[in-house]
Amino acid sequence: MKFVKNAWYCAGWSSSITRSPIDRKFMGEPIVLYRSESGAPVALSNRCPHRFAPMHKGCVKGDAIECPYHGLQFDTSGACVHNPHGDGHVPQAARLKAYPLFERDGIVWIWMGEPAQADPSLVLDSKYTAFVTDAQTFATGVGDLKVKANYLMVMDNLLDLTHAPFVHPTTVGGRPEDSVGGGLQVKFEEDESSVTSNYFVPGMPPTPQLAPMYPLPTGDFRITMRWEPSSNLAMSLTMTPPGQPDGSGVVLPLLHLLTPIDETHTHYFFAISRNVAIDNEQAHAGMMEFARKAFEEEDEPMIAACQEQMGTTDLFSLKPVLLQTDVATVKARRKVESLVKNEAAQ
Template sequence: MQYLNNAWYVAAPVTEINRKPLRRVILDSPVVLYRTEAGEPVALLDRCPHRFAPLSAGTLRGDQLQCRYHGLQFGPDGRCTHNPHGGPIPRTTFARSFPVLDRYGFTWIWAGDAEQADPALLPDLRPFDQPRMRTRLGTITIPADYRLVIDNLLDLSHVEFLHPSFTSEGSLESTRHEVREVEGVVHSDRFKHDCLVSPMLRRVWQREVARGDARSCIRWHPPSNLFLDIGATETGAPPEAGVSLSLLHLLTPERADRTHYFWAVAWDPRHDAPGLDEFLEKVLVEAFEMEDEPMIAAQQANIGADVDLMALGPSLLKTDAAAVRARRVLQRLIDDERATAAPAATPPVPEEAAHAR
């Protein structure tokens, strides 16, 4: 599968990366993640250049990661710093390092050209950078093409059929759906006027039964990061007068048919109530793991391995407009990246091999 390499992807929640090396496959490449003694995140290709053993099976000696197989040690920049067997260290003895940073509760990795890694290219995902907000995070794995998950999120009409806790009863026909693209970011906004507000929002609103105006506005930042704002107000009231939840859906392809799905929810503590955080986590885990995941996995099984959904000529509804737009933007970015990529450099010849010639 072709990926957009020069982009930020989530590698893990910040709390998952510590002093114990963690292996994660990202865009078909094995990566080892850990933190230095100062707490800075590190990401290296999880492959010792000597015999290609996984570095994640090794141990940390200070900030040096020691391969468990033959004891070579590598610094946070991937350079071999110690050869316990003596003799010179071949110049090819390094593990590729990846730019990484912590933000919004997650550790992000730049999968492409390190010289192009720019923190300013991270999407704006406020309010997840505001300490005053209450948040919950989670992680699941979906055995499917990450683009199918993007399709799922950009067409929230499925909520009315697949997610009982999110359903605003009787509002499907009266929903106003707006799709737009702004500088490569695709927005898919759904507005439901004078509807029966969903059970989840009623719980946040602390009302047993409530009619009002509901919204679900989601935006996709290429390649695979989505921000969802859902909320409800009294009928005719402005959005700031009601309640709202912010949700992140951050997708990182593991391989063509497997996706790391990182999610988070944030809410204003003014709307807090006893047990709300546990309630939200339960509802969201149920929706993502017990409703979305089985459906998307079954969809992938029906499509088949190494087959793009769009190549099969699916019937398209008006609700698919945002998903189709995002696929087009993503493919254009991938095509542009491939067209401007420099030719692959010839790998250096190991010193020992050069002497043997």
């Protein structure tokens, strides 16, 4: 498995990590997540070094977690601090790998590579994530799902939204013949640390989902999908009164944070938000159901079906026929390849 290890990945939404330990698998490594008594998130190997039992089935006692099989206890640094048997001797090798974490804006980030290189300044900039906890301006919901595909397949899906009218006819909506074509302007941007797909449709009637939030008959429809390696995507969907500056109308910020479970499975964390009707519970339930349906029932089965038909995770080895709309995905994949290569060379 070749992943970019020296990078921050989403380990979970802050709300999902509590005093009750949960298990995750990232890049094939079993991990247990919990919070210490002070509330700090903790990430340790989920495999006891004694008999390889899954730690998340054990109890958290104070700051330590107890192995469910024979009761060894490990502190937040991964050191074994208690052996309940015999004279209580703790062998020096008895420790769990500890993973650096960083928590901000309702997101717990995990560093899968060299702990010494875990620089918090490399975390996805707060300007892309602050909305998650900005309850004054936004109504935000978060969720997650597992995708039966390599994480780059999910990234491909997100960096090329021209799939929407075909894959999301009942959620994003729109008949292909209406929504894809002349009116749509697509632009790809790239800098050293990101790739962005921009979509712009001037003077479009609001989609079914936008109609309740946007009172005018037409508006300027924009989507920005910005990807940063290895796999964090910040998206913004706006509907603006014709000719007005972007952001002055309806603004829906989203996050798509993709963490590889293994070569063919991805933990997909999403946040979806809106700057209108922020106290309307029905609107909120509708937004979350929209996201769940679009990501779980429409995107996931399609991405998983492609992965299954490919029989490999090396897309380029299959010589795909590339279209103009693939530019962003190809640029992003090339960046990932280069990062993996650099890490291997170190």
